[in-house]
Amino acid sequence: MAWYEARLQSGEGWASAGALFPGSPVILVGHNRDLGWAHTVNEPDLVDFYQLEVDDPEDPTAYRYDGGWRDFERGTARIPVHLWGPFAWTVKRPLLWSVHGPVLETPSGFKAMAYAGAGDVRAVEQWYRMNKAGSMDQWMDAMAMQAVPSLNTVYADRAGNIAFIYNAAIPDRKPGPDYSKILPGDDPDLLWRGRLPFAAVPKLINPDAGYLISANGTPLRATAGENDLAAMPSPPL
Structure with missing residues (x-):
């Protein structure tokens, strides 16, 4: 650039x-x-990460928040991939959002990202x-x-x-917590x-x-x- x-x-x-x-x-x-x-x-x-407790790690539909379970918002990413000539293929990937932001599946569990x-x-x-x-x-x-x-x-x-x-x-942010670390995703006081x-x-x-x-x-x-x-x-x- x-x-x-x-x-x-x-x-x-x-x-x-x-x-x-x-x-x-x-x-x-x-x-x-x-x-x-x-x-x-x-x-x-401008970014915080939250550790989420989910209902089913294999097929999560909800996460623990404020003493209860809250359903994820769901969507689908459609990514066109050019193969050759006039041919293309659309790759589909499921998307999840929590109240904090988009959700990532990592080796250490599900995390949500908040970006200002x-x-x-x-x-x-x-x-x-x-x-x-x-x-x-x-x-x-x-x-x-x-x-x-x-x-x-x-x-x-x-x-x-x-x-x-x-x-x-x-x-x-609420004063006090160490926001350089991953935060518990079930605490509403840590929501921006x-x-x-x-x-x-x-x-x-x-x-x-x-x-x-x-x-x-x-x-x-x-x-x-x-x-x-x-x-x-x-x-x-």
């Missing part, structure tokens, strides 16, 4: 330039006439709004969608504003309560140092002096 430079301009006023991956309908990193932005990689914890970006297909809309923004407030409104589930994001505009956002769709709001995401706006740095690294060293996040209370990373 490689970045390609591009420019988008339309009769109704869309004028952006920057870079994108082939097939993208919007500029992913770049600028318009009023502001610009860029992304680097970050590593928020699952089901959100608005990422292109968010980038489109970032492309079209004419002010910092409009651009921040686009970022507040949290439809792009991760990526450090830096910003600058013609008014002299600069900003760093540790962009992440951070799950709202949605996402933390955009206001809670670590960010720096117009720091006194006058500059910001982002290079696939921690947000705790994005600027200098007392404005640096390392000098503040621990952000929800």
